Amino acid sequence: MKKLLLLSALVSSVLLAEQKPYEISGLVGYDLTEGNIGIKSNGHYLGALELQFNSPDSKISPEFSVLYSPKAKYEGGGDSAITRGAFNGVYTFDAMDALTPFAKAGVGIENVGDETSANQDGFFVDAGAGVKYAFNDSLALKAEAIYLAKLAHQNAGNFDSNLIAMVGLTYAFGEGAQKAAPVTEEVKEEVKEEPKQEVVKEEPKEEVAVVAAPVDGDDDNDGVLNSKDECPNTLADVTVDEKGCDVDTDKDGILNSDDICPNTPVGAEVNSDGCPKTVQLAINFENNSAQIKADSNEKLDTYAKFLTTFTNYDAKIVGYTDSRGSATYNQKLSEKRANAVVEALKTRGVNAKQLSSKGMGEENPVADNSTAEGRAQNRRIEAELTRK
Incomplete structure (x- = not known):
């Protein structure tokens, strides 16, 4: 039977759990620049604002970011603000408990407030990686490192290198997708x-x-x-x-x-x-x-x-x-x-x-x-x- x-x-x-469709991140960090840009001590502080759009049908999300350096000091004297705008594709890996790693790459444009012979406006490409540590469904600590290469017309078409490290907070919002x-x-x-x-029933035996x-x-x-x-x-x-x-x-x-x-x-x-x-x-x-x-x-x-x-x-x-x-x-x-x-x-x-x-x-x-x-x-x- x-x-x-x-x-x-x-x-x-x-x-x-839920993933929100929008993420906005505020970060601060340091830009370590190449020596030929003429920035004193080859570096300066900066802040960034990033807006990311998550899709339920793709692990790659578009990201728009603005990076602003209020005062980059030059070796020849004087200082200048540097503003960058970038568009990146962000690939989000599977979460490991509260940690979510990601990688990104994209293009952008850099504006130098007071151009010098060493540093001028130009287009750049970037690539980077980072990790988010979630405190809850909406708030996370975010850390990332980005390599940025700007096409330098003043350097015979060579690229100027920048290595940027940043840390800050990410706020996720909107009605999200299930995971x-x-x-x-x-x-x-x-x-x-x-x-x-x-x-099987036994037949009764005759008594003797x-x-x-x-x-x-x-x-x-x-x-x-x-x-x-x-x-x-x-x-x-x-x-x-x-x-x-x-x-x-x-x-x-x-x-x-x-x-x-x-x-x-x-x-x-x-x-x-x-x-x-x-x-x-x-x-x-x-x-x-x-x-x-x-x-x-x-x-x-x-x-x-x-x-x-x-x-x-x-x-x-x-x-x-x-x-x-x-x-x-x-x-x-x-x-x-x-x-x-x-x-x-x-x-x-x-x-x-x-x-x-x-x-x-x-x-x-x-x-x-x-x-x-x-x-x-x-x-x-x-x-x-x-x-x-």
Whole structure:
């Protein structure tokens, strides 16, 4: 018989975080300049303002920045303000706890307030890298280093080099995209199928001259002696009560002998096999994408094993989001992630005819969207089981 299907272990919460679409950073730092620019001691202080636009469909974000040096002192005397404007592409790597590394490159223009023979206006290219340390969803410490090379007409077309190091604060704002974060509970499922054992009744023996005292046994192998067994013909390996009778261990209204999912959560709506009609899958995704993270492979393997074992079931994968962000964006993201789970199940051997997907966006919340805990519950992937 079918035994030990621990499908209910798949029911767990999906914990997600948000990435804001806009970031503004204020920084201060030091510009170490090349000697041929004529700046005294080859360096000066500067400040910067950076505005970054994050996209849910790309890991590369555009950034506009302004760098201002109020007083660069020259060796020949006098000083000048230097203003730079730049456009960069910023590649954000996957976060490591509170740390998020990034790299950037781009182009810009430099304006020297009082041009000298050594330092004049010009175009430049830049490249750099840095890291952000998040204090919360909106505020982070930011540090970066940039190499800047300006085309120097006064130096026969050679580049002037600048090495800039800066540190400051980043404030993220706006309604953002969901990303995945680690779940808090790991679960496993085991499906076994064992042959049904037939109970063979012994034909009564004819009495002869001497009648032996009866020996108490357990004819149906349920662990209850015949003398106390009020249900003497239960199937082998079915959990019974002290009277030897079939029971409903998980209180779902289906006796253990007919229940192929004997550990469903209390109160879950089940079908005649005792399996829940809807299961929440704890699937994690890469930041701002529908790419499934590697730590969700075990959950996908478990669910695929159920569907390939019980091919009389179809599964509709349904994606939900919380109410933050636009309804159009939430609908698109929920559809992408539901489709990604369907494709992952297909690669694990599940027949495509058993699967379908649907994105519900921010509809049908299961908790209060005004709290962080409620929003985390509303961001979920559900599987709706249908028996053919």
